[in-house]
Amino acid sequence: MADLAVFYEHPQWFEALFRALDRRGLSWTPIEIQSHTFDPADATLPAPVILNRLAMSSFLRQEEHALFYSQAVLDHWQSLGARVINGAGVLAYDTNKARQLSLFRKAGLDIPRTRVAHRRADVPRLAAEIGYPVMVKVNVGGSGTGMIRYDSAGELEAAVADGLTPVGVDGVALVQEYVPARDGRVIRCEVLDGKLLYALALDGAGSTFDLCPADVCMVDKPTITISAFDPAPKMAAAVERVATLSGLDVGGIEYMIDDRDGRAKFYDLNALSNFVAKPLEVLGWDPHERLVDYLLGEIGARRRAAA
Structure with a gap:
């Protein structure tokens, strides 16, 4: 059995991750969501650690999408003892913007009315x-x-x-x-293991609602510019509080500054928030390496638990 299974839907989005896994020598297996089926009576796990990389936008590419199917199979694997990263509990937020807004309020944060x-x-x-x-x-x-x-x-x-x-x-x-974002800017904070990993300022956000910053997303959004951003400590703490409350292992949390009153308004949690395009240019380091470090830590923890 492989140490890690990657449950994914959009192959081009994860080429950099797959290369990083291979470069670091991980024993891993891919699980393509589109053709996947499962037997609820089968107690066999694909791997002790499973990384969920389901994209909410999969329903745009597939009429027979797997959004709600994935909640069932990830919960099945988790019930059998697998460590599921961004499991069914996180998907319950990812597939429900109304629940996300309630979560932000629970964390004491402002949201759009x-x-x-x-x-x-x-x-x-x-x-x-x-x-x-x-x-x-x-x-x-x-x-x-x-x-x-x-x-x-x-x-x-x-x-x-x-x-x-x-x-x-x-x-x-x-x-x-409709919240007028100050300077047309949205802040996307990426978290890993409950901690802020990095943040981005997406400028020109008023020109499109599609703010995916990854390589394959940017080809049709020339009006969006992306730069590294350093949130104030209270904003970083707010993001980490949301990650903890939701159980978000890796993903993005977005807010904007309301130009009318200067207050941060939180509006989105994304459990599949692709890492930024050209990370060495934007950040000076590659977040995929940090993700692989985290995965290795989770694999090691499972091994110690099984010993």
């Missing part, structure tokens, strides 16, 4: 409670999809009447105030 609905007919009433402009978002998002800004009641009511407001794969929608 939001209402959650499961019927399209309720959206105009909720938007009136918040005030325009509003964002209508799908609850299960990925790569900025399913997000539309409406500037007036008439515009939104017409979209509702025509059945054109966003509805996600779970039928849940968020009606959220």
Whole structure:
């Protein structure tokens, strides 16, 4: 049996990770999510440590996506004793923006004013409670999809009447105030093992809702510029608090500074937040090496527990 299994959906996104695993000599096996099936009565594990690399945006690439399937199989492996990194508990947040917002509030953080609905007919009433402009978002998002800004009641009511407001794969929608991000900037904080790994400033974020900073994401976003960012200690502590509360092992947490009042508004947790493109240029070091160090530590812990 391999020491590590990597459960993944988008092969191009993980080429750098796979190279790092091979370069460091790890015994690992790939599990392609698309063709995977499992037997709930089978107690065989693919590896004692399993790294989940499911992308929420997989539903954009596959009509028969594996978002909810993955929760079941990861929970199955975890129940058999595997160490699942970003397991089913984390996916329960990753696949639910409404739960993410509740989590941020539990952590004592500000969020955009939001209402959650499961019927399209309720959206105009909720938007009136918040005030325009509003964002209508799908609850299960990925790569900025399913997000539309409406500037007036008439515009939104017409979209509702025509059945054109966003509805996600779970039928849940968020009606959220439009927050003007100061300087058009979003801060993405990457965490690993409950600690801040690095942070990025994504400038020009007002031009697109797709803020993925990885190599394969950047080809169609020339208006986005990315630079290393050093969050204030209280912001780093806030990010780490969210990671601890959610059980997030590795991933991204995003916030922006509301230009109206200068307060940080947290809005997204992403358990598959790809590492930045050209990390040596942006950060001066490669975060994949830190991830492999972490994986080796988890593998060593499993070995000691089994001895």
